[in-house]
Amino acid sequence: MAREKGIFSKIQAFDAYAKTMDDFKVRTISGAVVTVVSVLTVLILLISEYRNYKTVNMSSELIVDKQRMEKMKIQLDITFHKAPCALLGLDIMDSTGEHQINSFHNVVATRLLADGSVNKNPKEFPDLEDEKSKDPKYCGSCYGGVPPASGCCNTCAEVQKAYQKQAWSFVDPQKIEQCVRERYVEKIMSQEGEGCRLVGSVEINKVSGNFHVMAGETIKKNNMHAHIVHDYMPQNFDFSHTIHKLAFGEYLANIKNPLDGVSKMAETKNTKYQYFTKVVGTEARFLNGNKIDSNQFSVTEHSSGVPESKLSSHKSNNHGFFVIFEISPMRIILTEHSRSLSSFISTCLAIIGSIFTVAGLIDSFIFRAENAIAHKLQIGKQA
Numbered sequence: 321m322a323r324e325k326g327i328f329s330k331i332q333a334f335d336a337y338a339k340t341m342d343d344f345k346v347r348t349i350s351g352a353v354v355t356v357v358s359v360l361t362v363l364i365l366l367i368s369e370y371r372n373y374k375t376v377n378m379s380s381e382l383i384v385d386k387q388r389m390e391k392m393k394i395q396l397d398i399t400f401h402k403a404p405c406a407l408l409g410l411d412i413m414d415s416t417g418e419h420q421i422n423s424f425h426n427v428v429a430t431r432l433l434a435d436g437s438v439n440k441n442p443k444e445f446p447d448l449e450d451e452k453s454k455d456p457k458y459c460g461s462c463y464g465g466v467p468p469a470s471g472c473c474n475t476c477a478e479v480q481k482a483y484q485k486q487a488w489s490f491v492d493p494q495k496i497e498q499c500v501r502e503r504y505v506e507k508i509m510s511q512e513g514e515g516c517r518l519v520g521s522v523e524i525n526k527v528s529g530n531f532h533v534m535a536g537e538t539i540k541k542n543n544m545h546a547h548i549v550h551d552y553m554p555q556n557f558d559f560s561h562t563i564h565k566l567a568f569g570e571y572l573a574n575i576k577n578p579l580d581g582v583s584k585m586a587e588t589k590n591t592k593y594q595y596f597t598k599v600v601g602t603e604a605r606f607l608n609g610n611k612i613d614s615n616q617f618s619v620t621e622h623s624s625g626v627p628e629s630k631l632s633s634h635k636s637n638n639h640g641f642f643v644i645f646e647i648s649p650m651r652i653i654l655t656e657h658s659r660s661l662s663s664f665i666s667t668c669l670a671i672i673g674s675i676f677t678v679a680g681l682i683d684s685f686i687f688r689a690e691n692a693i694a695h696k697l698q699i700g701k702q703a
Contacts, residue, residue, distance in 0.1 A: 350686045358679035365671045373664040378654050385601045385651035392526045397519045397564040403557045404511035405429040409538045414529025421538050427520030434513050443510050445503040460498050476504045487541040489548055505552045512554040526647055534640035558586040559641050568599050569614035578619045592639040594622045601651040
C-alpha cells in the first residue's frame with residue numbers, strides 16, 4: 321500500500337491544474353458578471369463557428385481549356401411579344417462556315433395572344449376539297465425546285481423545302497396548288513398581332529459564331545443567307561422581347577446568367593438587338609462526387625433602329641434578335657469544399673480557452689482593484 325501511495329504521489333507531481341480549497345475561494349458580483357458575459361460570448365462564437373463549419377464553399381481555379389472540338393448546347397427561353405411564330409426563323413452560323421437554318425428541332429414555339437397569354441384556341445383552317453389530292457397516285461409538282469427522294473411535293477411544306485434547296489424565294493404561294501389547298505396564306509395571316517415564346521435548346525460547335533431570330537423566309541445561297549418578309553406575311557411586328565433564361569450548357573446552381581430576366585421594348589419593327597457574349601468553359605465538382613460541365617459568360621449589348629425609308633426599296637432585312645458568342649481559351653474549375661471536423665473542434669477549443677483565459681485576467685484585475693480601493697477607504701476612516 322505504501323508503495324502504491326508513493327507511485328500516486330509521483331504522478332500527482334505532474335498535475336498542472338493545482339486545486340484550491342473551497343474555503344479559500346472568494347465569490348464576487350463582478351466575477352459573476354464576467355462569467356455570464358464570458359459564457360454568452362463563447363456560445364455566440366461557437367454557434368457562428370458551427371454555421372461556418374456546415375457551410376459549403378466553392379473555390380475556383382483557372383486553366384487552359386483543351387476541350388475545343390466538341391458540341392455545346394444553348395438553352396433558351398425567350399418571349400417575343402409582338403412577333404408571331406409563323407414569321408420567325410431561328411438560324412445558327414459559326415466560324416467553321418456551318419449554317420443551321422430554322423433550327424426548331426428541339427425548340428417549342430408557343431403562340432401568344434396580344435395580352436401575353438397562351439393562344440389555347442387558335443383558329444382552324446381545314447384543307448379545301450381537292451379531288452386531285454385524293455388520288456392515291458397523286459404526285460404533286462415541285463414547281464422547278466429540287467424534289468425530295470420520292471420525286472413528289474405533295475404538301476406546301478415540301479414545295480417550300482424544294483425551293484429552299486434551289487435557293488429560290490417562296491414568293492407567291494397562292495400560285496401553288498398545295499399551298500392553296502392547305503390555306504397556307506390564311507394560316508399565316510391569322511397570327512397577325514400575336515406573340516411567340518421559344519423554349520428549348522440548340523446545339524452549336526464550340527467555336528465563335530452567332531444564333532439569331534429574324535422575321536421572314538430564310539434564303540441560303542453559298543455561304544450567305546438573307547431573310548425576306550413577303551407581302552403574304554404579317555407586317556405589324558417588332559422584336560420586343562423578354563429573355564427568361566439563356567445559358568450555354570447546363571444551369572449551375574447559385575450562378576445567375578447575366579441575360580436572365582432582360583426585357584426590351586422596341587419602338588419600331590426595324591430595331592436590331594445584338595448581345596455580344598464571351599463564353600468561358602466551367603466545370604463544377606461537388607462534394608458528393610458529381611460533376612457538371614457548363615459555361616459562364618459575360619455580355620455587352622447594342623441595339624439600333626433602321627429608318628423605314630431604307631427598307632422601302634427592298635424586302636430583305638437585317639433587324640431581329642442576335643446573340644454573338646466568342647469562346648474563351650480558358651476554363652474555370654469550381655470545386656466544393658468544407659472544413660474538416662478536426663479543424664472545427666480545435667477552433668472551438670481555442671475559442672473556449674482564450675475567452676475564459678482573458679475573462680480570468682479581467683476578473684483578477686477587477687478583484688485587485690476593488691481590494692485596493694477598499695483598503696484605501698479603510699485607511700482613510702482610521703485616519
